[in-house]
Amino acid sequence: HAADAHRTDLMTMTRYVLNEQSKHPESRGDFTILLSHIVLGCKFVCSAVNKVLLPNLFLSAFAESCIYNSSSTCTLETCSWPFMNYVIHDSVFRHIAGLANIIGLAGETNVQGEEQKKLDVLSNEVFIKALVSSGRTCILVSEEDEEATFVETSKRGRYCVVFDPLDGSSNIDCGVSIGTIFGIYMVNDSHEPTLDEVLQPGKNMLAAGYCMYGSSCTFVLSTGRGVHGFTLDPSLGEFILTHPDIKIPKKGKIYSVNEGNAKNWDGPTTKYVEKCKFPEDGSSPKSLRYIGSMVADVHRTLLYGGVFLYPGDKKSPNGKLRVLYEVFPMSFLMEQAGGQAFTGKQRALDLVPKKIHERSPIFLGSYDDVEEIKALYAAEE
Ligand code: AHG
Ligand code: MN
Ligand code: MN
Ligand code: MN
Numbered sequence: 001h002a003a004d005a006h007r008t009d010l011m012t013m014t015r016y017v018l019n020e021q022s023k024h025p026e027s028r029g030d031f032t033i034l035l036s037h038i039v040l041g042c043k044f045v046c047s048a049v050n051k052v053l054l055p056n057l058f059l060s061a062f063a064e065s066c067i068y069n070s071s072s073t074c075t076l077e078t079c080s081w082p083f084m085n086y087v088i089h090d091s092v093f094r095h096i097a098g099l100a101n102i103i104g105l106a107g108e109t110n111v112q113g114e115e116q117k118k119l120d121v122l123s124n125e126v127f128i129k130a131l132v133s134s135g136r137t138c139i140l141v142s143e144e145d146e147e148a149t150f151v152e153t154s155k156r157g158r159y160c161v162v163f164d165p166l167d168g169s170s171n172i173d174c175g176v177s178i179g180t181i182f183g184i185y186m187v188n189d190s191h192e193p194t195l196d197e198v199l200q201p202g203k204n205m206l207a208a209g210y211c212m213y214g215s216s217c218t219f220v221l222s223t224g225r226g227v228h229g230f231t232l233d234p235s236l237g238e239f240i241l242t243h244p245d246i247k248i249p250k251k252g253k254i255y256s257v258n259e260g261n262a263k264n265w266d267g268p269t270t271k272y273v274e275k276c277k278f279p280e281d282g283s284s285p286k287s288l289r290y291i292g293s294m295v296a297d298v299h300r301t302l303l304y305g306g307v308f309l310y311p312g313d314k315k316s317p318n319g320k321l322r323v324l325y326e327v328f329p330m331s332f333l334m335e336q337a338g339g340q341a342f343t344g345k346q347r348a349l350d351l352v353p354k355k356i357h358e359r360s361p362i363f364l365g366s367y368d369d370v371e372e373i374k375a376l377y378a379a380e381e
Contacts, residue, residue, distance in 0.1 A: 011241040013039065013219065013230045030136050034159050037134035039239065041127040042180055042211035042219060045166065046232060048119060049178065049213040062240050103329040111146040111357055119172050120144055123165035131161055138193045141324055141356045146196060148356055162314055163325040168293025177214035179295025183329040184208065198356060202328030202349035210329065212295045219339045220299065222336040248339040251368040252305025255286045256297045264313030268376035294321065298330050307365035312344060319361040323353045326360045340370045
């Protein structure tokens with residue numbers, strides 16, 4: 001039976017990538033081993049994010065029940081909150097509350113000048129350790145580390161990984177979807193690796209992807225042969241292929257931008273957003289959707305179509321998003337899915353970064369929508 005076969009013929013990410021890689025034996029499984037360590041990091045962050053969510057629910061409900069009970073000595077045992085009628089043993093609650101302790105600020109600021117959240121720091125440590133222990137990497141660039149990590153010779157491999165361990169940090173404490181973004185370069189040759197190995201245009205990436213921690217844990221990956229989506233089956237602890245060969249609609253009905261920056265936008269961006277709201281051809285206006293986590297805004301754009309913009313402006317001419325571990329991976333995926341990505345000046349993947357935390361304006365999404373933006377910038381030249 002086809003349905004049964006489908007149910008029992010589980011296409012896990014490892015199996016899928018091995019199949020893909022078998023068409024390109026030169027990877028000798030190294031890539032698959034590297035990917036399995038990235039997946040390990042994502043599974044950790046996924047579980048940590050859920051632990052943040054869970055205590056928030058209990059904590060707020062528990063606080064509420066204390067208020068109702070108006071008893072200052074309200075403890076879990078006496079908590080009469082209706083559906084929490086089973087006693088949560090102190091140890092369990094403390095354990096959860098302890099994990100909840102990973103919300104809030106870590107008390108440091110990163111090279112971006114951002115206040116680091118605890119989960120930013122924790123996720124970064126997990127990914128660095130997982131990637132070094134894979135024995136397949138030689139340079140690691142993370143949003144959370146000012147300098148690149150050069151892996152010690154004994155553990156060195158052929159890949160450079162650039163990553164944003166936790167994207168959308170401002171959304172952690174309120175439970176809105178966040179994610180991890182990564183890009184993978186192959187080292188050019190065996191001489192002592194230098195930063196030049198990662199100051200490469202995005203078109204030289206071997207693979208790119210993201211993991212989104214939302215209502216489900218979704219991993220989207222491209223190794224240069226299309227874009228494929230996998231969903232974590234918590235009962236198996238495996239990512240299962242759920243979205244084979246994702247293609248972005250050629251044109252969309254959604255635009256995604258932080259309208260709060262409109263005062264500082266340049267002419268073409270202002271004109272484009274105006275066209276979205278007041279179409280000159282009598283078509284209906286586009287909808288605005290903006291989550292504030294790039295992973296979530298890009299995932300919706302990939303599946304529904306439309307365009308995501310983080311333009312430069314008078315205050316920040318290069319915009320906010322970082323080239324290596326936000327702009328390049330998402331642009332790589334968009335092109336692989338039949339869309340495109342533009343910086344306001346050129347194809348995003350042609351950019352050659354000079355610094356590892358360099359920023360660039362980005363306009364990405366449905367092919368035809370980005371064409372309109374390119375025409376507006378060309379007219380300005
Ligand atoms: P990060 O949390 O990794 O620093 O990234 C945040 C980024 C990106 O996720 C999102 O698209 C953008 O910041 C939102 O910026 P604004 O709040 O300025 O709109
Ligand atoms: Mn950040
Ligand atoms: Mn980010
Ligand atoms: Mn981040």
